[in-house]
Amino acid sequence: MRPLEGKVALVAGATRGAGRGIAIELGAAGATVYVTGRTTRAQRSEYNRPETIEETAELVDQAGGHGIAVQVDHLDRDQVRNLIARIEREQGRLDILVNDVWGGENLMQWKVPVWEHSLERGFRMLRLAVDTHILTSHYALQLLIRNKNGLVIEMTDGTAEYNEKNYRVSLFYDLAKSSVISMARSLAHELAPHGCAAIALTPGWMRSEIMLDHFGVTEENWRDAASKEPHFIISETPRFVGRAVAALAGDSEVARWNGHSLSSGELARQYGFYDLDGSQPDCWRYIVEVQDAGKPADASGYR
Structure with a gap:
């Protein structure tokens, strides 16, 4: 089945991680995907x-x-403007925008208060996480709203419910990820009159290339990382959240999620898709009920 045949998607920030997983799954569903x-x-x-x-x-x-690679720095207005002009020229439409630009892993300072945190690194993180999404939306949505049922996915870390109750890494990281959730809510309001929708989406603990390298494992032996971090047993591949995006993009009633903050695990239950290993990891429920509750690592009932 190719439910996205004839659809055009832009995955902004698709070099690796969630962006790559999303691009692949949109392609598997038949879409033409611009990867930047x-x-x-x-x-x-x-x-x-x-x-x-x-x-x-x-x-x-x-x-x-059909994948089309375009080098773009999403903080550069001219590059983003030219990207959208190219999509319009080559395809005449844009149906799906995934704002996945991040680039902050090397900038993060864990549990460092704002008065000790590097301002240079903190403000750079905010620019990469927030400014890139706004700038890309500014140009891309002018094309997307020309057709009804357009979809915008704002990729973040954490659900609105979880982030409202929990401190996330640092003031800068917390603000970056919460801002993206708020951005989806604002875009939902602006897109609704055009018959389009915006959704904030988070993966769970994702086995990105960077995360696998951090633990010194590969996708084939990823469970070995549990010896260093037992709760890593709830992790998921980038393709899992990719399948969440593909499911949303193929849903003729996706407007019911407009403005919502969703997770890959929640959508797996809703749409019935699975990760590459046939499991349905429900990371955010696990984090609340097991990890944050101080219980021993045990993914039974959460995969």
Whole structure:
């Protein structure tokens, strides 16, 4: 089944992690997917990592879609404006926008109060997490609203319910992720008159390339990381949240979620999709009921 055949998607920030997983699953559903990021085979971003947007586009092709890699710094107005002009010129439409630009892993300072936190790193984190999403939406939504049923996904970390009750890493990180959730709510209000919807979406504990490297494991032996961090047993692949996005994009009644804050685990129950290993990890329920409750790591009933 290819429910997104003929649809055009832009995954902003698709070099690796959730963006790559989302792009692949949109491609598997038949979409044409523009994948953007700063790292290409000829040039790396400050991450200095090997994953590239060309590689993501090829994975989209292999999944059955059509991947188009475009190098874009989403803090550069001209580059974003030119990207949207190119999509309009080549496709004449935009049906799905996934704002997944982040780039803050190297900037994070865990549990550091604002008076000790690097202002340079903190404000850079906010620019990457918030300004990029606003700038991309400003240009992309002018094209998206020309057709009804357009969908905007604002990728974040944590649900509105969880983030409202819990301190997340630092003031800057907390503000960055909560701001994206608020952005989806605001966009939902502005898009509704045009028959389009905006949703905030969070993965659970995701086994991104960076996270796997952090624990010194691969996707094949990821469970070995539980010896260092037992709660890693609730983790999920980037494809799991990708399947959440594909399910939303293929739902003719997706407007019922307009303005909501959702998680991959919650949507798996709603739409009946599974991670690559056939499980349905419900990370945010696990975090509240097991990890934050101080119980021993045990994913029984949560996968």
